[in-house]
Amino acid sequence: MRIVLVGPPGAGKGTQAAYLAKDLAIPHISTGDLFRANISQGTPLGVEAKSYMDAGNLVPDSVTIGMAEDRMGQADAAEGFLLDGFPRNLGQAEALDAYLRGQGLKLDAVLDLEVPEDEVVKRIAGRRICRKDSSHVFHVEYNPPKAEGVCDVCGGELYQREDDREDTVRKRLEVYHSETEPIIDYYKSQDLVVTIPALGKVAEVTQRAMNALGRGE
Secondary structure, rough: EEEEEEHHHHHHHHHHHHHHHHHHHEEEEEEHHHHHHHHHHHHHHHHHHHHHOOOOOOOOHHHHHHHHHHHHHHHHHHOOEEEOHHHOOOOHHHHHHHHHHHHHOOEEEHHHHHHHHEHHHHHHOOOOOOOOOOOEEEEOOOOOEOOOEEOOOOOOEEEHHHOOOHHHHHHHHHHHHHHHHHHHHHHHHOOOOEEOOOOOOHHHHHHHHHOOOOOOO
């Protein structure tokens, strides 16, 4: 299956993508992983992307599209893939369609993870990260530490990232609404969008998505 996963920041796309890709036995292709891999390997696209990033500029769509096309063309993606974070805007969606047409392929579904905006803000703004080890993540409401401001695992100080501040989260949501949300209507016109309520336990959301894809238990 060839699937695109969309949803606002904080909808749980990365978590759901990992589970769905495993259940469907297809590679999880995330924009973040593509950038890290290309930059660390020093590929021409990685070098180009780094030059923009080092200058504090946005990486052009052409670079992101090139990385995605290269990854989708690899052997492990021959039978399908799950795209997470790509396409991010209409131009990228149109480029993806053109690429797939050129390969004689098409998307099977676009899964839209639906979360109320207030919940998105609560999920992200409530996160607290350990300064000693950023893999230790807590939440003031959903997963609070035993002692306020102290990591349960290593005793490090917990802090709120700048990206997680409520005003920053709301700005990220504005960008999502203006840039990414239009691709949902674009794919609705192709009858590809399946809306998945993304509130509840991770396993429950995964099961809803699998059911929607006709792969439920």
